[in-house]
Amino acid sequence: MSQPSVMAAVKSINLPRLEAQFRAEGWFVVQAPNPEPIYAARTALLNELRRLTGQPTITLETYHQVIEDDRYHTDLQIQLTNFFRTQRFGPQIIAAQLDFFQALLGRDLNVQSSPYLRITRPHKPQDNIGYHRDTFYGGSPFELSVLIPYVDVSAASALSVLPGSHLRPESDFPTRQIQSTEVTKGSPKHQLGFLYAPKLIDPACLRPMQPIPLKLGDLLIFSLATVHGSEENQGQFCRWSSDVRVVNALAPVDLSMRPTYYEPLSRSIVTETAEIYHQIQ
Numbered sequence: 001m002s003q004p005s006v007m008a009a010v011k012s013i014n015l016p017r018l019e020a021q022f023r024a025e026g027w028f029v030v031q032a033p034n035p036e037p038i039y040a041a042r043t044a045l046l047n048e049l050r051r052l053t054g055q056p057t058i059t060l061e062t063y064h065q066v067i068e069d070d071r072y073h074t075d076l077q078i079q080l081t082n083f084f085r086t087q088r089f090g091p092q093i094i095a096a097q098l099d100f101f102q103a104l105l106g107r108d109l110n111v112q113s114s115p116y117l118r119i120t121r122p123h124k125p126q127d128n129i130g131y132h133r134d135t136f137y138g139g140s141p142f143e144l145s146v147l148i149p150y151v152d153v154s155a156a157s158a159l160s161v162l163p164g165s166h167l168r169p170e171s172d173f174p175t176r177q178i179q180s181t182e183v184t185k186g187s188p189k190h191q192l193g194f195l196y197a198p199k200l201i202d203p204a205c206l207r208p209m210q211p212i213p214l215k216l217g218d219l220l221i222f223s224l225a226t227v228h229g230s231e232e233n234q235g236q237f238c239r240w241s242s243d244v245r246v247v248n249a250l251a252p253v254d255l256s257m258r259p260t261y262y263e264p265l266s267r268s269i270v271t272e273t274a275e276i277y278h279q280i281q
Contacts, residue, residue, distance in 0.1 A: 001034045009033035010099045019104075026166030027212070027222035034096040035217035041089040042150040042216065045117075045240065048083050052076060060151050061237040064121035073121070078188055081117040090115035090244040091263065093148055097219075098266060101246055105144070108249040108271045110262035116193035120239040122157070123232065126182065129195055131206055131229040133165070133173065136199045138258075139224035141166065142251035147220040150240040153213055157235030159220065160209040162227035173227065175199035201227070 001009070010033045021028045032038060042060070049063070050056055053076070058066050067073050084090070094101065094111045101109060120127045135141060147159060165173070176199070183189045183196045190196050206227070212220055222228060224245075233239050247253055247262065249271070255261060267275070 001036050006034045006096070007099060010103065013100065015103055022221075022223070025161075025163040026226035027161045027163070027220065027228075029212060029214065029218055029220050030100070031215075032093075032097055032217050032219050033100050037089065037093045037096045038148060038150070038217055041084070041087075041093065041148075042240075044087060044089070045080060045084065045150060048080060049076070052079055060240045063119065063238045063240075064124070067121075070126065073119070073127075074188055074192070077117065077119050077192055080119070081192060084117045084242065085114045090148075090242055091265070094146065094244055094246055095265060102266060105246065106248045106250075107266060107268040109265040110247050110249045111265040112245040113260060113263045115242050115244040118193070118239070118241045118243070120157075120230065120233045120241075122235055122237065125232045128230045128232060129193065130198060130231055131160070131162075131201055131209065131227060132195075132199065133170075133227050134224035135170070136175065137195075140247075140251070140253045141223050141225040142253050143224045143245050143247045145222055145224060145228075146244045146246060147214075147222075148242050148244065149214045149216060149218065149220075150242075151237065152215050153239050153241075154235045154237075155211040155213045157233045157237060157239045158211040158213050159228060159230050159239075159241075160211045161222055162206065162209055165227040166223040166225040173205050174202045176202075 013030060013033065018028045018030060046060055049060070050058055053066065055066055067076060091111045091113070134145065177197055178200060180194070180196050180198060183194045185196045187196070214220060246265070249264065249267070
């Protein structure tokens with residue numbers, strides 16, 4: 001998609017409507033103005049999966065029919081995540097929608113450097129991390145999570161959100177912290193984004209979770225304060241996705257504990273020259 005057509009796609013988006021939904025519900029779905037990098041990532045992931053497995057007919061959707069063993073699945077997910085990050089698909093997909101994200105967040109943006117690749121097989125609870133708020137684990141409500149599917153996702157297979165939860169206090173969601181029996185700190189599954197000490201929300205607080213079906217090329221965007229997640233893919237096909245965070249570079253977010261988590265995506269001319277000024281002092 002050429003740059004003029006991308007700009008036209010951005011202009012066709014009803015941003016005030018999306019902002020109103022975000023204000024009220026803490027999430028929205030938008031069709032990517034430039035979906036081409038998403039299609040390219042999907043094709044590359046499929047080709048790499050076939051290379052790694054030696055299965056020329058395997059598909060992303062039917063991956064679970066071939067890969068049933070959990071250890072093999074984790075090993076493949078690690079290799080595919082490394083490939084996904086090395087190829088820089090996550091930042092590239094966000095950069096291709098830059099005009100949209102600047103309209104939403106401002107001109108000074110950072111993007112997550114090494115996002116996660118999620119592979120969630122049907123009827124495998126162990127492939128999910130449950131319902132949670134990212135603010136439970138150090139995330140900031142100034143940060144956005146952008147979920148990018150690489151397959152069509154039905155409601156039965158979808159991630160769910162709790163509308164309006166982004167404006168509710170932590171006390172509304174009492175938790176019980178446990179130690180995972182499958183994930184330890186620094187373990188392969190931990191490096192894939194699974195939690196070694198998850199905080200489980202009282203199920204009575206989770207009604208009504210709303211599944212969000214998505215098509216290839218859609219983006220699900222939500223606040224890190226929005227309760228979201230999945231306990232089980234109850235559909236017929238694998239859910240492949242990545243979640244990439246985006247934040248205004250000038251937002252009051254403490255990154256001292258994760259200094260390499262983000263990288264610059266864009267800067268206004270004023271911020272660019274101010275950063276140079278501080279570097280030369």
